[in-house]
Amino acid sequence: xxxxxxxxxxxxxxxxxxxxxxxxxxxxxxxxxxxxxxxxxxxxxxxxxxxxxxxxxxxxxxxxxxxxxxxxxxxxxxxxxxxxxxxxxxxxxxxxxxxxxxxxxxxxxxxxxxxxxxxxxxxxxxxxxxxxxxxxxxxxxxxxxxxxxxxxxxxxxxxxxxxxxxxxxxxxxxxxxxxxxxxxxxxxxxxxxxxxxxxxxxxxxxxxxxx
Numbered sequence: 001x002x003x004x005x006x007x008x009x010x011x012x013x014x015x016x017x018x019x020x021x022x023x024x025x026x027x028x029x030x031x032x033x034x035x036x037x038x039x040x041x042x043x044x045x046x047x048x049x050x051x052x053x054x055x056x057x058x059x060x061x062x063x064x065x066x067x068x069x070x071x072x073x074x075x076x077x078x079x080x081x082x083x084x085x086x087x088x089x090x091x092x093x094x095x096x097x098x099x100x101x102x103x104x105x106x107x108x109x110x111x112x113x114x115x116x117x118x119x120x121x122x123x124x125x126x127x128x129x130x131x132x133x134x135x136x137x138x139x140x141x142x143x144x145x146x147x148x149x150x151x152x153x154x155x156x157x158x159x160x161x162x163x164x165x166x167x168x169x170x171x172x173x174x175x176x177x178x179x180x181x182x183x184x185x186x187x188x189x190x191x192x193x194x195x196x197x198x199x200x201x202x203x204x205x206x207x208x209x210x211x
Contacts, residue, residue, distance in 0.1 A: 065093065066134045066153060073154040076144035079163055081107045082129060083143070088136040091124045097136070098124050123168060128152075131160045132168075161185035178207060 083105030090097050098121035106112050114122050127133040128140055131152045139151035142163060152160065165185050174181055179194055189197075198204040 063093070066131055066157070068156055069154050071154075072156050072159075073150055075155055075159040075163060076142060076146070076150055078144055079108060079142050080145055081105055081143040082140065082164060084135070084138055084140040086138045087128070087140060088138075089121065089124050089128050089133060090136070091121075091127075091133065093134070101137075126166050127168060129164060130166050130168075131155065131157060131164075178210065 089099040141149035143149045
């Protein structure tokens with residue numbers, strides 16, 4: 001385009017292309033590079049994007065430790081206890097069993113300390129109670145005052161947080177407000193209920209001091 005305009009101006013064959021328009025054409029050609037100037041940065045970002053996609057694909061390809069039940073049991077409204085008799089738990093499919101024939105029961109409102117050396121299965125047991133780790137032989141059940149306790153593996157994953165909640169040492173904290181992090185397990189909870197929860201564990205003043 002620049003070459004054609006230059007030839008026309010020099011030859012004087014194009015009365016519609018005076019010398020000033022040649023300058024405009026040259027500047028327009030230079031400005032056109034702005035459209036492609038961001039391509040190197042976009043290409044670098046594309047590489048990071050593909051790396052993230054590969055990590056997500058790896059996570060999605062990982063088998064679910066506790067699959068969703070084929071027939072979901074209706075979640076109970078009033079949990080009175082959680083426990084198991086003779087339960088066997090492995091931290092992952094194919095791994096050696098950490099707990100074999102374990103018995104426990106925790107009543108609503110009861111405080112229980114589970115102690116032991118590192119690797120004895122404390123976190124694995126908590127993961128099983130939260131329906132994050134599968135159990136064998138006998139299930140972990142929720143007692144709700146009815147005739148039949150409900151095995152946690154008969155409940156859906158989304159039904160568990162309102163019934164039994166816990167925090168594992170590997171839990172992720174999202175880069176957002178504390179309230180938003182707490183709402184991950186209780187999406188419908190109100191600000192008033194969150195304040196009451198914080199007060200019950202002695203953290204209300206600390207929460208109020210946060211930005």
